[in-house]
Amino acid sequence: MALASARPATARRGIKAQSATGPTQQSLKSAQTRARLIDATIRCIVKFGYANTTTPQVAAEAGLSRGAMLHHFENGAAMIKATIVELHEKRLRAFRRAAETTDHDASTMVSTYWRQLQKPAFVAFHELALAARTNADLARILQPLQIEFRQKFNSQAVQLFPEWQSDPVSFDLAMTLSQTMLEGMAINLLTGAIEESMVQPMLRLLEQQIRLMRPGPKDQPK
Structure with missing residues (x-):
């Protein structure tokens, strides 16, 4: 001292x-x-x-x-938990990048999210989600993080898409439709369940449906 x-x-x-x-x-x-x-x-x-x-x-x-x-x-469980958290954060960051534009054109939104699903992060998360079906230890890690992710995603979506706030029911349907269809198509493409030639027609179909569901004046295809 x-x-x-x-x-x-x-x-x-x-x-x-x-x-x-x-x-x-x-x-x-x-x-x-x-x-x-x-x-x-x-x-x-x-x-x-x-x-x-x-x-x-x-x-x-x-x-x-x-x-x-x-x-x-x-241990491995701690590392898997941190990995799942990072995979969720990657999805949230990609969603923010796609939505933080002045023009929420359906074509831009759909194509941006589709590109994100072609990256290794989606394949890794899909592997974990399937494994959790029969692995109780993994399920205990994944399920609470899935709930937390949905809450963050929904909260972020409401903030990023104010034009849908007048019709929250249609917004929830549009978001669920987009996520289910795009992620399902990405999985089917990985497993050979659909031909790659079907991807673009399916993306255009989803864009058309989102335009029809959107409140107010309907977007015209670009």
């Missing part, structure tokens, strides 16, 4: 500044490592499926030791 109090004021300020910036740099590094592990988990699920994904595989995919991985996630 005596040595510390004998230091010049400028030196003490330097030490204080270092201690203030140190944890911030460390927390940033920690967040980056967690993000690497989550991205690696998504890639492993896409490559191997949920049942065949192991924590050593994830660590290797991230370029980290298993010990380093366990420093950030105490």
Whole structure:
């Protein structure tokens, strides 16, 4: 204590500044490592499926030791939970990007969401959702997060689409129709249940239906 109090004021300020910036740099590094592990988990699920994904595989995919991985996630369940949260956040961010325009044209909205469904994140989430049907441990992780996601998604949708507020019933139907049809079509395309040539006609059909359901003057196809 005596040595510390004998230091010049400028030196003490330097030490204080270092201690203030140190944890911030460390927390940033920690967040980056967690993000690497989550991205690696998504890639492993896409490559191997949920049942065949192991924590050593994830660590290797991230370029980290298993010990380093366990420093950030105490077990596989914690890592899967963080991965599901990130997958939900990716969907919410994509939805915001698609909706934060002055013109909510049905064609733009549908094509933007469809492009999002072609990314690995959708495949990973679909794998997890199917696995949760028969895996009770995974279901206990997934189901509460699904409820939380729906609440966030619905709240965000109401804010981003004020033009639909006069008809909330039609809005709920339009959102449910869009999500069910687009995600179902993406799954069918992955499994070969539909031909790729059907994608664009189905997208146009969905756009037409949304225009018909929208309150006020109806959009004209562009």
